[in-house]
Amino acid sequence: MKKIEKDQIDQEVFRLYDAYAHNKMERREFLEKLGVYAVGSITLGSLLSAVMPNYQDTIQVPEDDPRxxxxxxxxxxxxxxxxxxxxxxxxxxxxxxxxxxxxxxxxxxxxxxxxxxxxxxxxxxxxxxxxxxxxxxxxxxxxxxxxxxxxxxxxxxxxxxxxxxxxxxxxxxxxxxxxxxxxxxxxxxxxxxxxxxxxxxxxxxxxxxxxxxxxxxxxxxxxxxxxxxxxxxxxxxxxxxxxxxxxxxxxxxxxxxxxxxxxxxxxxxxxxxxxxxxxxxxxxxxxxxxxxxxx
The missing domain is CATH 3.40.50.1820 (Alpha/Beta hydrolase fold, catalytic domain)
Structure with missing residues (x-):
């Protein structure tokens, strides 16, 4: 899946994610509304990948850090x-x-x-x-x-x-x-x-x-x-x-x-x-x- 950059994401997508993340919207409704912004090369999957957390690749200080x-x-x-x-x-x-x-x-x-x-x-x-x-x-x-x-x-x-x-x-x-x-x-x-x-x-x-x-x-x-x-x-x-x-x-x-x-x-x-x-x-x-x- 091709990664999309933040400046390719409509601000409304972030507002939708904020509502979803703070229990103002169920997942099904979130996905339906998010789909409106999946156009051209920007797929629903790539939008989800961008706004949902990726912990595996972003840890700065691992749990076993020797320091x-x-x-x-x-x-x-x-x-x-x-x-x-x-x-x-x-x-x-x-x-x-x-x-x-x-x-x-x-x-x-x-x-x-x-x-x-x-x-x-x-x-x-x-x-x-x-x-x-x-x-x-x-x-x-x-x-x-x-x-x-x-x-x-x-x-x-x-x-x-x-x-x-x-x-x-x-x-x-x-x-x-x-x-x-x-x-x-x-x-x-x-x-x-x-x-x-x-x-x-x-x-x-x-x-x-x-x-x-x-x-x-x-x-x-x-x-x-x-x-x-x-x-x-x-x-x-x-x-x-x-x-x-x-x-x-x-x-x-x-x-x-x-x-x-x-x-x-x-x-x-x-x-x-x-x-x-x-x-x-x-x-x-x-x-x-x-x-x-x-x-």
Whole structure:
């Protein structure tokens, strides 16, 4: 199958995929509507191949990377799902305790991309924990479609508690200095915002295109925020003006970046939504932010 480039894909295709990926559209309807854009040399199969994730060919830091010590652990989340599995990763040659980062997945469990992102953060000099909120119902099933269906079976607030429990697990872990931040993507961006509301000990939060807390919650935020938004992401961006107004009203420490001309999920290098310049800029800003705020 001939690969198509991102600039050959109509923007409506990305909007359709966003609706499908966020449970606004069933697969059959998605395929039917996607077929409208399969014209000429652009086949339905090539469109699907472009927008659906390709994890096998896009992993940047493999699980057995010799520079890291990566393991699967479990921790207790009594107010969430109970026993939660997570990837714990840190530089192999690290001397002493390191600052920590909780890495929060999208709406489909701990897929290979988010596990890879957590290992990338570990290579930058942190101890990272990447929980799988699907642990209580069997764990990430190996594909995103089933993962999304499984995640809909869980209560969102209970999953938030799972990630808050991960914070406290890492906060007291013998390899961690106790200074812990959070970064999350999509659903994980919402979790990151909510952890800033609910975890007073949190040192920094970096939501990528994440849903916002209600205005009445903003006064509880203590951690500095670094917020990344995609310019074409109308769905998530609709909540940003009210959030920014509340952040300003309560004099919160925040920096927001709007990346023009890119789609929701622009940091995810496994699909055609990926925008390399924006993704690399956002990630470099993220690591610098954590280095500034995590001792």
């Amino acid at each position: 890291l010590r990566t393991e699967t652990i479990s921790y207790s989340s009594p107010e969430g799902g109970g026993n939660i599995a997570a990837q714990l990763s840190r530089p192999k040659d690290a001397a002493g305790k390191l600052p920590g980062i909780v890495v929060v997945h999208e709406n489909r469990g701990l897929n290979p991309h988010i596990a890879d992102v957590a290992r990338r953060a570990a290579l930058a000099g942190f101890v990272t924990i990447a929980p799988d909120a699907l642990s209580p119902i069997g764990g990430y099933p190996g594909n995103d479609d089933d993962g999304r269906a499984m995640q809909r079976e869980r209560d969102r607030d209970e999953m938030l508690n799972d990630f808050i429990a991960a914070f406290y697990h890492l906060h007291t872990h013998p390899t961690c200095s106790g200074d812990v931040g959070v970064v999350g993507f999509c659903f994980g961006g919402w979790v990151s915002n909510m952890m800033a509301v609910k975890v007073p000990e949190l040192k920094a939060a970096v939501p990528f295109y994440g849903g916002q807390p209600s205005a009445d919650m903003v006064s509880h935020i203590k951690a500095p925020l670094l917020l990344h938004y995609a310019g074409l992401d109308e769905r998530v961006n609709a909540g940003w003006p009210a959030y920014e107004e509340a952040l300003k009203e309560h004099d919160k420490d925040y920096t927001a970046h709007m990346y023009p001309g890119v789609n929701h999920g622009f940091h995810n290098d496994s699909t055609a939504r990926y925008d390399k310049p924006a993704a690399e800029l956002a990630w470099n800003r993220t690591i610098a932010f954590f280095k500034d705020h995590l001792a």
